[in-house]
Amino acid sequence: MNPVNEDSKNLATAIFLMGPTASGKTELALSLCEQLPLEIINVDAASVYRDMNIGTAKPSPDKLALIPYHLIDIRDPAEIYCVAEFYHDALEAMSHITKKGKIPLLVGGTMFYFKTLLCGLSALPAANSKVRERIKNMMIEKTIGSLHSQLHKIDPVAANRIHPNDSQRVLRALEVFLITGKTLTELIKKPRRKLYYNIHQFGIAPINNEILQQKIAFRYNQMLTSGFEREVLALFKRSDLHVDMPSIRCIGYRQMWSYLSGKINYNEMIYQVNYATKQLAKRQMTWLRNWKNIHWLDHNKINEAYEKVSKLINKNNK
Structure with a gap:
């Protein structure tokens, strides 16, 4: 899954930080950016959409103002955003960051996006x-x-x-x-274009599934308290959006949409969101368990994570 390039020492460095939903990826990434010359690139398919903030657990505006965060809020929810667009946008952002003398830190849980970057993209057409x-x-x-x-x-x-x-x-x-x-x-049978960066891959996940499920339930309760229903209601009132759109089919949004449509009650909505999120986390962990060349980090130990990341960066830049 991670092709080895013999000339990797001569390539620019990039970092992948992957993990299941609610594992603490964003918090760790922001902490690392405070100590290392990094800029973040979003690798979450839902966070590309504007006006979808609470349900995607985006960083607060204050944090986004302090640390550059690429490929976030780049599409209206009425638009479609595909993996080919992500691939080209991510490469452009990586090049921009590298030219500034910094290191791209790609953070998220959309594993297919990470795989596409590593293995290359087939010669598919751009959006029309x-x-x-x-x-x-x-x-x-x-x-x-x-x-x-x-x-x-x-x-x-x-x-x-x-x-x-x-x-x-x-x-x-x-x-x-x-x-x-x-x-x-x-x-897709045609030869793929490869990613010419020296990639360091890190994974983050709670020590067991029970803790992860608790974090998922806690985070969704926080979203509800923070006004998630109002956020989805604003989208629900738009005449150009409906439940079959990729943006609205994101976990949390489609269940809240069903509640606002009167198809399910409030408690059923909460149950469905937690169940779907747990299933997503399970799929993400399946990807990660089969991932090659991954270094595991503990999101509760910021200093230890910093040491591991900085050690690999310094070793590569010697």
């Missing part, structure tokens, strides 16, 4: 505004289930690989076909 508009109209007229069925007729291999409820990936596969006339399956 006209096709995007067509896709948005398709989303209004049809359910995500019917769009998945349409994808199955065009590209059965991709359709079998993509979950019917994964609206973002279903829509991206359809977009690729509409732009190129070729299926996603055809295009």
Whole structure:
């Protein structure tokens, strides 16, 4: 999963900080940035959207004003943001940070984004505004289930690989076909472009699953206390948003949306959010357990984490 480059000593350094949701990645990253020449790049698919702050656990405006934080609040919730766009945006941000003499610190839990950076991106087309508009109209007229069925007729291999409820990936596969006339399956067979950085990978997670589940429940209670319902209500009142959009399908938002629609009650909403978040954390940990060349950090021991990160950086820069 992490290709080794023989010339890594001559490459610029970059750091990955990965972990399951609610594990303390952002807090640790912000602390590291206070002590080391780092700038953060967001690797969370939900945090790219503006006006989605509480439910994505973004840092406070005060913290964002102190430490550069790239690829956050870069899309309106009505827009689609795919992995190809992330790949190009992340490379641009990494180059910008490196030219300033600093080190990119990529932080988040969207493991597919990290994998794409490490293994390279297939020769997929960039987004096309006209096709995007067509896709948005398709989303209004049809359910995500019917769009998945349409994808199955065009590209059965991709359709079998993509979950019917994964609206973002279903829509991206359809977009690729509409732009190129070729299926996603055809295009991903072509050689991938590799990431030419010397990557140091760190993982962060509580010592056991019980602690992680407690942290997940505690964090969601904090979100509710902080006004998460009001945040989603503001989105709910917009005429250009609906539940099948990638932004609204993010965990927490789609369950609150169902509550605001009267489909579930308040307690059921809380249960569904906690359950979905725990399932997400389980999938993230499965990714990380199979990840190569990862160094584990304890988010409760900031000084120890700082020593591990700075040691690897200094060793690489000798």
